[in-house]
Amino acid sequence: MYRKAVFLVMAAFALALVVAVPAWAMGPSHGGHRHHAQKVLFVQTNQPGGNKIAVYDRHWDGTLSFRATYATGGNGGVAAGAPSDPLASQGSLVTAEDGRVLLAVNAGSDTVSLLAVRGDHLKLREVISSGGSFPASIAVHGRLVYVMNAGGAGRLQGYWLSGDRLYAIGGSGRSLGLANATPPNFLTSPGQVGFNPDGSRLIVTTKASGSTIDVWRVRYNGRLSDDPVKTTSTSPVPFAFTFDRQGRLLSIEAAMGQLSTYSLKHDDTLAGIGTTTPNGQAALCWIAFARGFYYGTNTGSSTISSFRVAHDGTPTLVAAVAATTDAGPTDMAVSADQRSLYVQGGAAGSVDVFRVAADGSLTRIQTVTGLPKLIEGIAAIR
Numbered sequence: 001m002y003r004k005a006v007f008l009v010m011a012a013f014a015l016a017l018v019v020a021v022p023a024w025a026m027g028p029s030h031g032g033h034r035h036h037a038q039k040v041l042f043v044q045t046n047q048p049g050g051n052k053i054a055v056y057d058r059h060w061d062g063t064l065s066f067r068a069t070y071a072t073g074g075n076g077g078v079a080a081g082a083p084s085d086p087l088a089s090q091g092s093l094v095t096a097e098d099g100r101v102l103l104a105v106n107a108g109s110d111t112v113s114l115l116a117v118r119g120d121h122l123k124l125r126e127v128i129s130s131g132g133s134f135p136a137s138i139a140v141h142g143r144l145v146y147v148m149n150a151g152g153a154g155r156l157q158g159y160w161l162s163g164d165r166l167y168a169i170g171g172s173g174r175s176l177g178l179a180n181a182t183p184p185n186f187l188t189s190p191g192q193v194g195f196n197p198d199g200s201r202l203i204v205t206t207k208a209s210g211s212t213i214d215v216w217r218v219r220y221n222g223r224l225s226d227d228p229v230k231t232t233s234t235s236p237v238p239f240a241f242t243f244d245r246q247g248r249l250l251s252i253e254a255a256m257g258q259l260s261t262y263s264l265k266h267d268d269t270l271a272g273i274g275t276t277t278p279n280g281q282a283a284l285c286w287i288a289f290a291r292g293f294y295y296g297t298n299t300g301s302s303t304i305s306s307f308r309v310a311h312d313g314t315p316t317l318v319a320a321v322a323a324t325t326d327a328g329p330t331d332m333a334v335s336a337d338q339r340s341l342y343v344q345g346g347a348a349g350s351v352d353v354f355r356v357a358a359d360g361s362l363t364r365i366q367t368v369t370g371l372p373k374l375i376e377g378i379a380a381i382r
Helices: 004-022
Strands: 039-042 052-059 064-071 093-094 101-106 110-118 121-129 137-143 144-149 155-162 166-170 192-195 200-203 212-217 227-234 239-242 249-251 256-265 270-275 282-292 293-298 303-309 315-324 329-334 340-345 349-356 362-368 378-381
Touching: 004 256, 004 282, 039 093, 039 239, 052 093, 052 121, 064 121, 064 362, 101 137, 101 303, 101 378, 110 137, 110 166, 155 239, 192 239, 200 239, 200 362, 212 239, 256 282, 256 315, 270 315, 282 329, 293 315, 315 362
Parallel strands: 137 192, 239 282
Antiparallel strands: 039 052, 039 378, 052 064, 093 101, 101 110, 110 121, 137 144, 144 155, 155 166, 192 200, 200 212, 212 227, 239 249, 249 256, 256 270, 282 293, 293 303, 303 315, 329 340, 340 349, 349 362
C-alpha cells in the first residue's frame, strides 16, 4: 500500500508539471523537443505599414517550407533613394543566446523588437526604443548588444541582454558624427555595426559619408570609448564586413567592387593587408562565409561574387560571377554546416537557396517567392 501511494503521488506531481508548462514553450505539437534541433530561416519583411518576420523550416537538403509570419510590433523603413536595399545595411536581423532570441530593427518606428525563438515559433517579448532614428544594424557579443541608428548624425546605443529583455546601458550612446537626414540616403548611411571576435572593439562602416571604418574600444561596463579611431578604407565606400579566423577584418567596398583585408592594431587603427581586383559588377555590398570562401552580393547586377583569403591575409577574387540571383540581392545567411547559402532578393521579394560545393561553386536549388518587395534582414538557426 505504501509503494502504491508513493507511486500515485509521484504520478500526480508529474502530471501537474506537464499541465503547468505553456504549450508554446514545448514546441510544435508534432515534434516533442523539436525546437532543440529545428533548422529555421527567418526573413524580415521590413514593410512601412507593419514589419513582420517570415519563418521557414529548413530541410535536410537546404530547401525551405513556409511556416508562419509574426509581427514585430513596429514598422519597417526605406532609406532615401534605395533601389533594392531599403535599410542599406547588413545585420538588421540577428540571433542571440545560441538561437533562443531574435532581434529585429523597426527602422520606421525607431524601435528594436526582441522575439523568443521556440523551434519555428516566435513570441514577441519586447519592443524597445533604439536610442536614435532609423535603426538599421545590430551587433551582439554574448550579453552585450549595440544598435546602429542610421538617421541624422547616426547614433550607437548599447544594451544588456538578460533573459528575454533588453536593458539600455546608461551613458552608452555615441554619435557617428554624420550629416544625414532621416531617413538617410542609402549611399551615405552607415553600413554595419559589429564586434571583433573577442568583443573588445566595436566597428562601424560609414560608406560614402566618409569612406572610413570606425573603431571604438569596449569598456568593462559595456560603454564605449568617447571617440572612435577612424581609418580611411583602402577602396571607397566600405559597406559590410566580417572577421576571419585569424581576427583580420574583411571589408566589402562597394564603389569598385572589391574585398579588402585589414589587421586591427592595439591602438585601434586598421592596417591594410590587401585588396582584390575590381569584380566588374555593380554595387558589391554584403558578405557571407561558407566552406572556406567569402561571398558578396552585387545588388545592381543581380549576381554573387566569390573570394578567398590566403593564410597571410591576402584576398583574391575567385569568380566575379559565381552565381546569378533574383533581382536586387541584398543580405545573406548561411546554414551551420555551411552547405546552404540563402540570399534575399530585395527587388523581387524572394529568397534564393544555393548549395555550396567544396570547391566554392554555387548551385541554385530553390527560389522562394511571395514575399513583399524591399525585404531586408535574414538569419538562420542551425
